[in-house]
Amino acid sequence: MELALRGLKDHPDQQIHDAIVQEEWRHALQLIERREKKLKKAQVNDWLTACKASVLLMLPEPAKRRQGRVLLDTLYSKTPPVVDFNAVETIQSFAELRHEPDPRMDILWMQAANAQPTDEQLHRHWFLSRFRMRDWQGARKAGMTYTKHFPNKRDPFFWTIFANFMASRTLPDENSEKQLCGTMAYRMCAKAAEAVVLDRDQELKNGRVIRNLDDIVFLLDVYESQRKYEEAIEILESDRTGISSRIGRRSWKLVTSKIRLLGSAHRWLDQFKFCFELLEDASPVNGKTQVHGFGKLGNDGYVWTTLVNATLSLKLSSWTIDGDATDAETSETAARGAIDQNFYKNTRLAVASLLDDYQMDRNAMCAGMYWATKLARDVQGEKLATKAFEYFETYGNKTFCFNDLQSYVGAMQTPVIQCFLHKVRAWLMGRGYGFNHLNQDKPFDRNTLMAKTNALKLEYCLIYSRDEESDDVTKGTSIETFIVECLNCYGFALENSENNAEKPREIAERFPGDDAGLVAAAALLKFDRKTQNGQKLRAMILLDELIARSPAMYEVFGTLILLYVRVGAGSLAARTYHGLSIKNIQLPTLSWLLWTRLSTIHPHRSQFKDVTLPNDVRVSKGEADPVQHLMQALDYHMHLQETDQQEILEFLEAKQYASLHRAIRNSRHNLDGFVKYLLCTEWARTKRISGLHHKCDYRTLFNEPANTYDNRDESSVPHWEHPDSTPLLLEVMPGEWPTVEWLSHQMTIAHTFEHVTNGSEFKPKSIVNPNPTTYSEAETSMTREEHSQYQTAVECQSLLNLFESQGVDEAARTAASWSVSASFESIEKRQQAVNDELATIPKRESRYLWAISDQMLAPSWLFFHVCYTNLDTIILIRRTLDTVEIANRKHRILDLQSASDQIMRIRKLCDKLHVIIHDVAVKLYEDFSSDRYLEPMVHSIIGQPSDPCEKDPIAHWLRHHFDRGTDGAGKAAEAYVMRLSQAWCEALRNLCKLSSPS
Numbered sequence: 001m002e003l004a005l006r007g008l009k010d011h012p013d014q015q016i017h018d019a020i021v022q023e024e025w026r027h028a029l030q031l032i033e034r035r036e037k038k039l040k041k042a043q044v045n046d047w048l049t050a051c052k053a054s055v056l057l058m059l060p061e062p063a064k065r066r067q068g069r070v071l072l073d074t075l076y077s078k079t080p081p082v083v084d085f086n087a088v089e090t091i092q093s094f095a096e097l098r099h100e101p102d103p104r105m106d107i108l109w110m111q112a113a114n115a116q117p118t119d120e121q122l123h124r125h126w127f128l129s130r131f132r133m134r135d136w137q138g139a140r141k142a143g144m145t146y147t148k149h150f151p152n153k154r155d156p157f158f159w160t161i162f163a164n165f166m167a168s169r170t171l172p173d174e175n176s177e178k179q180l181c182g183t184m185a186y187r188m189c190a191k192a193a194e195a196v197v198l199d200r201d202q203e204l205k206n207g208r209v210i211r212n213l214d215d216i217v218f219l220l221d222v223y224e225s226q227r228k229y230e231e232a233i234e235i236l237e238s239d240r241t242g243i244s245s246r247i248g249r250r251s252w253k254l255v256t257s258k259i260r261l262l263g264s265a266h267r268w269l270d271q272f273k274f275c276f277e278l279l280e281d282a283s284p285v286n287g288k289t290q291v292h293g294f295g296k297l298g299n300d301g302y303v304w305t306t307l308v309n310a311t312l313s314l315k316l317s318s319w320t321i322d323g324d325a326t327d328a329e330t331s332e333t334a335a336r337g338a339i340d341q342n343f344y345k346n347t348r349l350a351v352a353s354l355l356d357d358y359q360m361d362r363n364a365m366c367a368g369m370y371w372a373t374k375l376a377r378d379v380q381g382e383k384l385a386t387k388a389f390e391y392f393e394t395y396g397n398k399t400f401c402f403n404d405l406q407s408y409v410g411a412m413q414t415p416v417i418q419c420f421l422h423k424v425r426a427w428l429m430g431r432g433y434g435f436n437h438l439n440q441d442k443p444f445d446r447n448t449l450m451a452k453t454n455a456l457k458l459e460y461c462l463i464y465s466r467d468e469e470s471d472d473v474t475k476g477t478s479i480e481t482f483i484v485e486c487l488n489c490y491g492f493a494l495e496n497s498e499n500n501a502e503k504p505r506e507i508a509e510r511f512p513g514d515d516a517g518l519v520a521a522a523a524l525l526k527f528d529r530k531t532q533n534g535q536k537l538r539a540m541i542l543l544d545e546l547i548a549r550s551p552a553m554y555e556v557f558g559t560l561i562l563l564y565v566r567v568g569a570g571s572l573a574a575r576t577y578h579g580l581s582i583k584n585i586q587l588p589t590l591s592w593l594l595w596t597r598l599s600t601i602h603p604h605r606s607q608f609k610d611v612t613l614p615n616d617v618r619v620s621k622g623e624a625d626p627v628q629h630l631m632q633a634l635d636y637h638m639h640l641q642e643t644d645q646q647e648i649l650e651f652l653e654a655k656q657y658a659s660l661h662r663a664i665r666n667s668r669h670n671l672d673g674f675v676k677y678l679l680c681t682e683w684a685r686t687k688r689i690s691g692l693h694h695k696c697d698y699r700t701l702f703n704e705p706a707n708t709y710d711n712r713d714e715s716s717v718p719h720w721e722h723p724d725s726t727p728l729l730l731e732v733m734p735g736e737w738p739t740v741e742w743l744s745h746q747m748t749i750a751h752t753f754e755h756v757t758n759g760s761e762f763k764p765k766s767i768v769n770p771n772p773t774t775y776s777e778a779e780t781s782m783t784r785e786e787h788s789q790y791q792t793a794v795e796c797q798s799l800l801n802l803f804e805s806q807g808v809d810e811a812a813r814t815a816a817s818w819s820v821s822a823s824f825e826s827i828e829k830r831q832q833a834v835n836d837e838l839a840t841i842p843k844r845e846s847r848y849l850w851a852i853s854d855q856m857l858a859p860s861w862l863f864f865h866v867c868y869t870n871l872d873t874i875i876l877i878r879r880t881l882d883t884v885e886i887a888n889r890k891h892r893i894l895d896l897q898s899a900s901d902q903i904m905r906i907r908k909l910c911d912k913l914h915v916i917i918h919d920v921a922v923k924l925y926e927d928f929s930s931d932r933y934l935e936p937m938v939h940s941i942i943g944q945p946s947d948p949c950e951k952d953p954i955a956h957w958l959r960h961h962f963d964r965g966t967d968g969a970g971k972a973a974e975a976y977v978m979r980l981s982q983a984w985c986e987a988l989r990n991l992c993k994l995s996s997p998s
Contacts, residue, residue: 004093005774013031013035013048014926015031016028016031016032016035017052019031019580020051020055025058025059028051028055029052029055029056029059032052032055033052035048036048036052044910045084046075046078046082046084046087046089047084047086047089047090048074049071049074049087050072050075050082050086050087050088050090050091050852051090051685052068052071053068053069053071053072053075053090053091054072054090054093054094055068056068057069057072057094057098058094058097058098061492064258072091075087075091075108075394076102076104076107079112081107081108081114082108082111083112083115083116084112084916085112085116085119085121085122088105088108088109088112089129089829091105092105092109092125092129093374096129096132096133101133101135101991105129105138106130106138106141107240109126109129109142110141110145112126113126113142113145113149117149123142123145123146123149123150123156124146124155125419126142126145126146126164127139127142127143127146127156127159128185128649129142130142130163131159131652132645132649133665135508136163136164136166136167136170136171136181137167139159139163139166140160140163140164140167140181140184142163143159143160143163143164144157144160146159146160147160152207152208153207153653154207154208155215155655156680157188157192157208158192158655158657159652160164160188161185161188161189161192161222161657162185162218162657162660164181164182164184164185164188165181165182165185165221165222165225165661166268166661166664166796167181168182168185168225168226168250169225181591182225182226183226185222185226186222186223186226186228187262189219189222189223189422190214190231191208192208192209192210192219192604193210193219193235193238193240193241195208195209195210196210196240196241196247197240206722207467207658210241210247211247211248212247213248213249213251213253213254214236214655214656214657214658214659215247215503215657215658215830216241216248216254216587217253217254217257217658217659218657218658219232219235219241220232220236220257220261220438221658221987222234222660224261224264227264229261229264229265229713229732230265232257233261233262233265233267235256236248236254236257236258236261237258241767243255243258247913250292250294251295252297253352255278255292255294256302258274258275259271259275259302259303259306262274263306263309263310263313266313267315268310268314269314271306271310272307272310272311272314272347273302275304275306275310276307276350276354277292278292278294278303279299279303279304279307279354280354280850281293281294281295281298282295282296282297282298282299283357283358284357284358284359284361285357299358299361299363299364300363300708301363301366301367302369304363304364304366304370305370307365307367308351308367308370308374309352311347311348311351312374314347317325325335334502349869351371353432355367355371358595360394361394362404364970365387365390365391365394365395366391366404366407366408368387368598369384369387369388369391369405369407369408370407370408372384372386372387372408373408373411377804380409380412380415381412381413381416384408384409384411384412384416385412385416385417385419385420386387386422388405388408388409388412389420389423389424389427389620391404391405392405392424392427392451392454392455392458393427394862395455396427396450396451396452396455397447397448397451398450399450399456401450401454402454402457402458402461402720405454405458406457406461406720409458409460409461409462410462410722410723410724412462417462417463418902420461420462420842421458421459421462424455424458425455426708427451428448428451428452428455431445431448431451444886446512449489449492449493449512449513450512452489452516453512453513453515453516453519456482456485456486456516456519456557456717457515457519457720459482459720460486460519460522460523460720460721461720461721462483462484462579462722463482464479464482464523464526465522465526465720465722465725466722466724466725479523479526479527480527480953480954481795481953482523483520483523483524483954484953484954484957486516486517486519486523487516487517487520487954487957487958487961488521488957489513489516489519490513490514490516490517491513491957491961492510492513493511493512493513493516494513494549506906511549511550514546514549514550514553517542517545517546518546518553518555518556518559518718519720520539520542520558521542521543521546522538522539522718522728523527524538524539524542524721524954525539525728525731525732528784530536534851534878534940535954536563536567537937537940537980538941538954538955539563539959540560540563540567540957541941541962541973541976542565542958542979543559543560543563544560544976547560547576547579553618554716555716555717555718556579557577557579557580557714557716557731558580558590558593558716558717559581559717559718559728560576561573561576561593561594562576562593562596562717562729562732562733562734563732564576565594565596565597565598565601565602565734565861566732566733566734566860566861566956567850567858567860567861567980568599568601568602568858568859568860568861568863568864568984568987569744569980569983569984569987570598570602570606570626570983570987571602571606571626571983571986571987572979572980572983573598573602573626574602574606574625574626574629577593577594577626577629578629580593583977584636587632587633587636587637587675587712588637588640588670588673588675588676589675589711589712590674590713590716591629591630591633591679591717592674592678592712594626594629595626595629595630595633595678595679595680595682596678596733596734597734597735597738597861597865598626598682599681599683599685599686599689599868600685600785600864600865600868600869600872601734601861601864601865601868601987602626602987603685603686603689603690603868603994604627604686604689604690604990605625605626605627605690606625606626606986621801621889627686627690627692630679630682630683630686633679634679634683634698634701636679637670637676637679637701638698638701640670641667641670643883644663644666644667644670644671647663647667648663648664648667649658649763651663667804668709669709669711670711672707672708672709673708673709674708674709674710674711674712674740674743675711675712676701677708677743677747678738678743678746680698680701680747680750681743681746681747681749681750683698684698684750684754685750685872687843688753688872688875689868689871689872689875689882689994690994691832708740708743710740714729717729717732717882719909734861734862734865735781735783735861735862735865736781736782738781738904739780739781740782741781742780742782742786745780745782745790746786746788748790748794748797749789749790749793749876751794752796752797752876753793753875753876753879755800756796756800756876756879756880756883757799757879783862783865783869784867785866785869785870786869787874788830788834788873789834789869789870789873789876791826791830792827792830792873792877793876794825795823795826795827796876796880798819798823799820799823799880799884800880800883800884802820803883803884803887804887818900820899821899821902824902824903824906825902826898827877828905828906828909829905831877831906831909831913831964832909832911834870834913835909835912835913835916838866838867838870838913838916838917838920839916841863841920841924847862848860848862848863848866849863849929852936852937852940856933856936856937856968858928858933858984859924859984859987859988863989864987867917867920867921867991867995868991868994870913870917871913871914871994871995874910874913874914875912877906878907878910881903881906881907885903911997914995914996915997917991917995918992918995918996921988921991921992921995922992925985925988925989926993928984928985928988930987933976933981934974934978934981937977937979937980937981938973938974941955941958941976941977942955942958942959942962943956943958943959943975945959958973
């Protein structure tokens with residue numbers, strides 16, 4: 001045990017120390033008691049008592065723990081007080097190990113520090129103990145005491161500043177000491193800045209002074225938190241601490257800080273001048289002496305954007321007239337406005353001239369488009385369209401072209417969009433890459449093909465991604481024709497890249513036409529939503545080929561993982577997730593791709609032995625098992641807090657306080673990250689439904705955060721849609737996008753399960769009663785089944801709270817009886833409604849089945865979600881009923897004879913639900929285990945071989961594309977359909993097993 005006894009001076013008893021380090025608690029207790037017997041009662045020191053109390057608290061027996069608590073309380077209230085450093089450090093170390101902060105520890109440390117004021121090690125350990133526990137109020141007290149006794153030391157001075165700064169950032173607004181801590185940190189930083197001198201040797205003699213760039217950045221953080229923007233700007237313009245000073249070292253980070261601070265101080269003119277001068281210095285036509293000397297570094301996108309915003313802010317701030325102003329003040333303001341209007345015109349002309357100097361520069365052209373979006377007179381976006389086309393002409397053959405344009409082209413109106421796309425088509429037509437055909441005789445040109453791919457992305461963004469398609473824009477061009485054009489571009493690029501390759505293709509490389517294939521898949525998914533004709537299967541087989549040919553396209557992996565989960569193919573989702581090769585550090589941001597609602601869709605281990613990924617990589621069962629991936633992610637989170645703590649302490653010892661602040665913020669995001677709690681709830685449900693066990697107890701991760709940080713990386717699914725349309729992420733997501741409210745409800749359900757299984761120690765701290773009359777899936781991001789389970793969990797929790805009491809008086813019995821009866825009645829009605837609805841699943845119009853074609857139905861994610869969520873709810877109901885009956889027999893709280901009939905009916909409904917789910921799963925499994933669905937599924941992808949191209953051009957293209965190199969028609973599609981059917985069979989087979997009434 002590295003945490004305990006880390007800083008003891010001359011270990012009083014090496015044997016006891018070694019036993020504690022090795023976590024041999026019973027052996028350590030025996031050694032302590034043996035030592036006590038050898039000593040007289042008066043000779044038993046505080047350290048030995050502290051060790052005994054702490055070891056007793058680590059034992060599982062309640063009696064031992066109570067004994068340890070009594071001993072610990074004795075030490076806290078001892079007279080004379082405990083001042084032995086070893087004793088205080090032992091109590092502190094074990095408190096950290098148990099994650100049980102005690103406010104009385106500050107009193108112990110204070111008493112020890114006052115008794116030994118010259119012991120620097122004691123002061124350091126006091127501060128570090130509060131620092132490790134993130135007790136910033138206690139840390140600032142320790143820091144001030146440390147600084148008082150060692151006034152010339154550098155560490156206590158800056159540690160006190162940091163503790164005050166963190167206290168001001170974390171204390172609630174209503175706390176009276178919040179402003180006091182911030183003011184103290186600001187004043188101490190001001191003294192450190194004033195103490196900076198130009199003589200380096202003289203500066204080293206003073207420990208309480210700014211010495212390096214990291215100190216300046218931290219000082220700016222403190223000033224900015226206190227809204228001392230003017231003082232912070234003075235720091236950056238000073239000869240001693242400024243950007244050009246010996247300490248500042250012409251850091252670009254300080255330049256961006258100054259730009260930001262000028263804006264925060266509303267000094268728009270100074271901000272405009274500073275940005276303008278930086279860009280003038282970087283101008284390619286500048287032959288003058290540079291003002292700031294940053295050269296080409298000044299040509300930065302942030303500088304351009306700020307220049308435009310500063311110009312607009314000058315206009316707005318100059319023309320504002322106070323509504324309560326007098327006539328004279330209004331006239332004066334109007335006259336000043338005329339002058340300011342002329343000044344604004346001059347600044348606008350200066351910006352335009354600067355943009356002309358840069359001509360074809362990427363940052364300048366983006367700034368020009370951004371400027372066009374802000375022009376009030378350009379309502380339709382005509383000037384923006386001109387700027388966007390100029391940008392496309394210059395950078396259309398670059399991969400970043402569409403991402404740059406997407407930020408601005410959404411502001412165009414419909415007539416302008418039509419004109420803009422017409423220009424793009426004409427430009428491509430002149431190079432043999434028109435929208436209606438590909439010039440097969442023209443030499444293969446990667447750059448022009450990339451331009452066509454970017455043009456297809458723009459077409460998809462501005463037209464086909466919209467939820468309401470505009471006939472004025474499309475002019476009769478159907479989305480089906482657009483999809484075929486994307487597929488032609490993808491196939492043409494693929495064929496020519498393979499034929500003309502001069503060297504083997506690298507893994508990290510992606511073909512210029514790969515994105516065209518991804519656009520086609522996205523359009524197919526939009527087409528599927530509008531037509532409901534099974535285009536999803538075509539998108540899936542296309543994405544499957546893309547990840548086989550381009551393993552570096554991680555956004556394709558993310559899309560396909562979510563699609564497989566959505567269609568209920570959990571094992572295929574796990575295999576694709578494994579192919580993504582996520583590193584441990586990426587788990588907090590990417591593991592949600594697989595595990596969003598997967599515990600209600602595929603809550604079991606995969607039953608295959610060895611599998612082959614689409615790119616012919618062989619993986620074992622464990623590597624492609626979703627449960628294995630979940631445990632890997634949770635194990636990483638178990639150790640992440642310890643790793644973050646070590647990194648934070650390293651920054652503290654290295655005196656890098658700005659980096660320390662960022663490390664603590666990142667650690668907080670990891671500790672309260674959305675993904676961590678998502679994984680915890682998914683693990684808890686998976687364990688309940690499947691009965692899985694693991695050596696680690698993940699309940700230590702299961703605290704209830706005050707603030708949850710959403711750390712999900714949404715860029716893992718391409719977002720090429722129009723700003724007003726539904727993102728592709730929500731198209732492929734199983735259910736609504738989970739929000740913090742959804743997560744809070746899921747944690748309440750999980751804590752209720754822990755409460756009914758392991759006792760009231762795990763009961764939820766707070767519960768929001770659901771209101772079924774105001775339920776909305778879009779507002780709460782919960783499915784109907786999740787909302788129903790949450791309602792049941794709240795009622796079960798109220799029953800558990802009632803029957804945990806040791807007894808009720810006669811006056812409360814009637815009210816309690818009525819409450820219990822009402823809860824039972826509500827649970828019974830809800831369960832009856834669930835049974836009635838699930839009995840309709842075999843019918844074709846059921847919302848739980850997916851119509852792949854006119855001839856066949858497949859189980860969707862919603863089918864598995866409904867089945868497993870209700871099976872999980874049944875587990876909660878049965879455990880609650882068992883607990884209620886046992887508790888009532890023990891404490892005789894109520895007479896349950898009147899409710900016995902209700903309990904019996906509820907149990908029968910639970911048993912009946914098992915039978916219903918099992919029968920439906922068996923029927924679907926029998927259908928898919930036969931081969932009769934194979935041919936219709938293949939035809940839904942590639943159509944009939946005899947079908948003409950005009951009937952289904954998409955199927956015709958897919959049939960031609962996937963038949964290359966095969967001996968028979970549809971072999972590739974047939975192989976893919978077989979894999980998908982096997983995944984469904986596996987999922988249905990496990991559902992049959994888990995829903996078996998026996």
